[in-house]
Amino acid sequence: MLRKLGITAIFFAGLLSTSALRRWLYVVFCGYEIHRDARIGRAYLDVRVLNVGAGAKIGDFTIVRNMNDVVLADLSHIGTFNWIYGDTSCKNFAHKADRVSSLKLGYGASITSRHIVDCTDKVEIGEFSIVAGYRSQLLTHSIDLKACRQDCAPIVVGRRSFVGTNCVILKGAVVPDKSIISASSVFAQTEEATPGQMWVGTPAVAVKKLDDELGFFGRQSPHIK
Template sequence: MLKKLITFLLPWGLRRRLLHYWFGYEIHPTARIGWAWVFPGKLIMKERAKIGHFTVGIHLDYIELGKYVSIGRSNWITGFPSSGKSKHFAHQSGQRRSELIVGDHSSITKHHHLDCTNSIHVGRFSTIAGYQSQFLTHSIDIRLNRQDSIPIAIGDYCFVGTNVVVLGGAKLPSYSVLGAKSLLNKAYDKEWGLYAGVPANLVKYMDKDYQYFTRQEGFVF
């Protein structure tokens, strides 16, 4: 804990070096973490990746942010490490990894909650937009009376609207949109779709010439 407090208070250049020396984190010289409490078991941040102020990332095995990934301020990213002797998730021993992996040029805006008890994978050029969305990989299995967890997958070139709920086992296919305030609770496989509603369903297909789906930079002007 003392080492974490020391690194948190230091200027970024020195903090980055100590994060590598003390914790083994792999942070590219052009990557940056703001005044954020981010201490997973292992951290990889590639070129120009950044994490904004007041974001918390704790109790995870692994976080990997690809090139030019942006995680905004005040996000809450938590999990339940796969190591240890806890009875929770013992039935998934060797099958579960508490991790967040975000592909190149993708972004997570601000004030979101990502429960990474199991894996959350966000593909390339995708946007978790707006505010107050929840990604929940774990819940209680009432049939077996135990906590259970299932991964969440967001494909490449996806746009996730504000204030959504995404549950364990959900998959948003590449080149898809999830409408604001929707509940995604199952795995879909049809690309180029607009998914919306509670629960979300395929509403319509979108034209493949939309410029969002063909851009070569993550930032949307």
């Protein structure tokens, strides 16, 4: 409780301070590892272990709570008004002995704005991949209707993939490298699939092979002008 009160105090103090001061407060009082070239917006960060790399950014009014660990590799980005949450103690998932509430963004990966990321289990987003647009949901837990209990499984978004606006990625999903998930699709593929395809629909199915020379796949910078 005292720790959460401290994090809340840092958040409110940070509303009127600079990114550098917010970074200092989180490093000194929470023990987070935040590179001096990283930018921390007016974000609420309730994480046991936080590691933010060089040039990485967490935007204003993003809420990150009840997490075991969050890792942002160099030049990765979490935008504004995102809701990212985990569950570090719930007994409903006692049957998942290896469950960890964690979020890992690879080099140059990004989550844009106004998304919901459920990290009841692990979420990994590969290098140069983007959760784009608005209102997408990555959901690592749901009710197992057969067993009549809560269940969870990790979500993995492969390297250099694009998740369009308003998508739903369900628990256990594995998005292959160099995939495009079309806007408003529901992706539930858990078995290994061929990289470099476009996925469309509810549930999403692969509809065409993508050109490996697509500029998005080959870019060397995370920034798209």
